[in-house]
Amino acid sequence: MLLVVVGLMLAAVVLVGVGERLRLPWPALMVVFGAAVAVVPGLPDGFGVDPELILPLFLPPLLFATAQRTSWALFRARWRTIALLAVALVLVTATAVAATAWLLVPGLAVTAAIALGAMVAPPDPVAVEAVAGRVPIPRRLVSVLQSEGLFNDATALVIFQAAVLATVSGDELSPLGLGVRFVAGAAGAVVIGLGIAWLARTVLGRLTDTTGRSALTLVLPFATYLAAEEVGASGVIAVVVLALQLRAAADADAATERLTQRSLWDVVEVLVTGIAFGLIGLDLRQVVTAAGDELPRMLGHAAVVCVVVIAVRTLWMVAAWRFLRRAHDAGAAPLTGREAVLLSWCGMRGLATLALALSLPVTTAAGEPFPGRTELVLIAVSVLVVTLLLPGFTLPGLVHALGIDDEAEAEQRAEREIVLRARRAAMATLDFEREVRGLPDDVGARLRERLERIEAVMSGESPSEDERQRFAGMRAVREQANAAQASALAAARAEVLAARREPGVDPHAADRVLHRLDLRSVLLD
The missing domain is CATH 1.20.1530.20 (Na+/H+ antiporter like fold)
Incomplete structure (x- = not known):
């Protein structure tokens, strides 16, 4: 059996x-x-x-x-x-x-x-x-x-x-x-x-x-x-x-x-x-x-x-x-x-x-x-x-x-509504951080601009051509930064695994470090 x-x-x-x-x-x-x-x-x-x-x-x-x-x-x-x-x-x-x-x-x-x-x-x-x-x-x-x-x-x-x-x-x-x-x-x-x-x-x-x-x-x-x-x-x-x-x-x-x-x-x-x-x-x-x-x-x-x-x-x-x-x-x-x-x-x-x-x-x-x-x-x-x-x-x-699979688009809209509520809650929290906890105005303004743009897109508004180009440039920079960070994390994981195989290295300690790196990689993805 x-x-x-x-x-x-x-x-x-x-x-x-x-x-x-x-x-x-x-x-x-x-x-x-x-x-x-x-x-x-x-x-x-x-x-x-x-x-x-x-x-x-x-x-x-x-x-x-x-x-x-x-x-x-x-x-x-x-x-x-x-x-x-x-x-x-x-x-x-x-x-x-x-x-x-x-x-x-x-x-x-x-x-x-x-x-x-x-x-x-x-x-x-x-x-x-x-x-x-x-x-x-x-x-x-x-x-x-x-x-x-x-x-x-x-x-x-x-x-x-x-x-x-x-x-x-x-x-x-x-x-x-x-x-x-x-x-x-x-x-x-x-x-x-x-x-x-x-x-x-x-x-x-x-x-x-x-x-x-x-x-x-x-x-x-x-x-x-x-x-x-x-x-x-x-x-x-x-x-x-x-x-x-x-x-x-x-x-x-x-x-x-x-x-x-x-x-x-x-x-x-x-x-x-x-x-x-x-x-x-x-x-x-x-x-x-x-x-x-x-x-x-x-x-x-x-x-x-x-x-x-x-x-x-x-x-x-x-x-x-x-x-x-x-x-x-x-x-x-x-x-x-x-x-x-x-x-x-x-x-x-x-x-x-x-x-x-x-x-x-x-x-x-x-x-x-x-x-x-x-x-x-x-x-x-x-x-x-x-x-x-x-x-x-x-x-x-x-x-x-x-033709029932056509309803998937409606479900995606429902999902976007939930994302929209999450963005609004995040923006309210930004206001609290700025007004109560002293978040610098320039940092708060940049974050708020990003969240407002996301909210507009989620509401169905079409961005202008200038905004499209600006967002494309921002996305390219972000993707480049993410790729660099992913490569750095990959090198860090490889080094940890190499150290784990060396004599005298505590495998448990190496596994703890590797777990933290894995979590960071998942959050990046």
Whole structure:
């Protein structure tokens, strides 16, 4: 198993570059790679991953990394979209899939069919970010998909656990009990997430070492998830709340810490995502082997369920477009027919579907085989593969055909507005430095002139020809100075590395000096 994990991490590193070159989502390539490795003769059927460990190992860090890209304000502005997609759409999809499976599979219990519906209902936020985040889709739509994925797992998990328990014990499934359990689990998760976030901020305030602070943020998602699950709350919601609260309480002056943590989480996200999606491909062999001679019939049923899943999402998005358009909610989505098509096509399933499928019990409480387990797992994995690979390889072309990538210019304008606010704050600070702290007038005037010119350009004003020439000359001088400084820093780094290799030189002292030079070079860039 260790060999498999290391191999998947190496493959992820390689396929990230391949995906960038081919303009394809590398997680989809990881699934194909895992499936190709799985058919190599001589490999064992199973790779030793306990299904009960898939969610606790992979979901917390990936949820935390994804949730850090959003905010409380975004959730408040898009509560309608979250309610429509993360709760209502999951319920409708689970119901439609359950009815379809119950009609297709002879002798399948209703509760087992509902368990299948819960398995394939929630799109995965990790898959969404990994696939859609690398395509020129407006970030507004990507954030809608992420918001949906961050909360829909909680709805699906409650339905799945209740349905499996009813199937194993032979009891009836109570819709009222499901609702109470979901509300209680969500409320408890919010309390746990906020409580651990407060405790974490208290501890982080007493830690002065940047490495230790970053290490704590790596441990927190796992601790929060396990704590919530231990008391019967939603680990998914607890981790999301933790990430949102920590992000909201971030210190504006902690620039070095943000640089360190961003680098850390970029690496963690690539490696964990690579392992998770590689394992999806590897598990395909185990599923196919279990089906045996019944594979063609089961694949036919799986194809019908895949069509139902995609059709339900498409119809729901069209209905949501009609509803939200009348509601005049500018922060919601979809607001146009093109957005409805795109969001319909971006219902990628991922880790949650795989983990729930593989965690189905083998037997019931009476010792009988779990009804239709092999076929349920095959259908769930088929939906995962179809909804992940099909959009993964066709999404760039669809985005271009719909013309949605044209909205990137509007997002750039929004970014310029934020830069403009930053420039204004900087100018106000210059006035304070000049009036209160005695900044020389000539220095303040030069700095203010530069900031005012930047503000004018950011507001859309076109500079005159004289200004263009003057700015061109200033830019040439600045580039020459930056090039000279970069060369000087490069020579300094080379000298430090040469000293580090000499006998009698403390490597740790050399590394500290090199780190400062590296930071200066990054700031220069």
